[in-house]
Amino acid sequence: MADxxxxxxxxxxxxxxxxxxxxxxVNLLALYKDQQEGKFIVFKVIKLTLIDSAGGLAGYEILKVHDADPFLGVEVKFVEVAACQQFLESYSSGAVLQSLSQHASRLLSLSQELRVETQLKASTHTLDLCLDDPQLCLQHIHFSQPERLRDEEIDHLEQQLQSQARRPAPQLTTNTQEESPLPSNCFKFQNRVFEDRMLTAADVQSFSNGVGRQWKTVGRALGRNCRALKGPAIDNLAYEYEREGLYEQAYQLLSRFMQAEGRAAKLSCLVKALEDCKLTGLAENLLDIQPQE
Known part of the structure; x- marks a missing residue:
């Protein structure tokens, strides 16, 4: 189906x-009704999940988030068929649920991943019942045209998200003119300070969606400090998963890195490798840095 x-x-x-x-x-609907911090956090979880599952920031927009008690309804308009197809693949595979759980757990500071129930509809059609037929799902979505423009509340939340991304990180200062050393659990990227953490399944998915043919280059950068990715390991991965395509090759690369490095497989390692390979846009995506308009 063309665009x-x-x-x-x-x-x-x-x-x-x-x-x-x-x-x-945790009640997502009640949190979203919280006009202070709750609404913004829930919106950010939804936005980051869509970035993961639809392959980036383009091809769709959130029109409205509404009360569908006991559910929270998220109305999404797709303007590119490729983004819609990728979202459907992610939803069908369970990757959307995984992203939702991980982003919600992190942003809500939960001790474990949040379990979430989802339903997907296009007009009167429940797409969960026909996920094994992606073309039929696409057809239902295409025939379900949006009935409204983007809600003003969503405009405000999008602006708030962009404003947060542009806000400079707090500067580490001392009483001397010398720069303070970074805490051991932090790292710098583009002169901003970020908290370091172990890589998650959502990170692997975002990386695999966005790195494309550059996955080998990133793998070699990671391999400077990872014995499991040295020598012929990367070429072997390319050969072993050639039929599955670029996404699977990139996915297996990062999975291999995480298995080999264990708790040392940190976000800072991947960001540094991406920076070395001049893939700063993908690093910004992993760090939730929204592009400036």
């Missing part, structure tokens, strides 16, 4: 994803 319809117009479609926490202590 244009039969009459030459752009391909568009609309789907609504319904979310409900299965953890009694």
């Amino acid at each position: 244009k319809t039969v009459d030459g117009g752009p391909w568009t479609g609309c789907a609504v994803m319904f979310l409900q926490s299965l953890c009694p202590a």
Whole structure:
């Protein structure tokens, strides 16, 4: 299916994803109704999940987040068929659920991953019932055209997210003119300070979605300090997963790195490798840095 319809117009479609926490202590709908911090955190979780599952920032937009008690409804307009296809693949494979859980657990400072129930609909069609037929799902989404423009509340939240991304990190200062050393759990990127952490499954997915043919280059950069990626290891991965394509090759690369390095497989290691390979855009995506308009 192309990005244009039969009459030459752009391909568009609309789907609504319904979310409900299965953890009694976390109510996503109630959090979103919190006009202070809760609403923004839940929106950020949704936005980061869509970035992971639709392959970046382009090809879709959130139109509205609404009360569908006991669910939270997220109405998404797709403007590129490729983004819609990738989202459907991620949803069908369970990757959307995984991203939701991991981003929510991190941003809500939960001690374990949040379990979430989802439903996906296009107009009156429940897409969960036909996920084994991606073309039928695409057709339902395409025929379900959005009935509204983007909600003003979503505009405000998008602006708030961009403003947060542009905000400079607090400067580490001392009483002397010398720069303070970074704490052991932090690292610098683009003159900003970030908290370091172990890589997650969501990081692996974001990396695999965005790195493309550069995965080998990044692998060699990681291999400078990882014995499991030295010598012919990367070429062996390329050969072993050639049929599965670039996503799987990149996925297996980072999985191999995490297995070999254990608790030392940190976000800072991957960001440094991406920076060395001049893939700063992908590093910004991993660090939740929104591009400036």
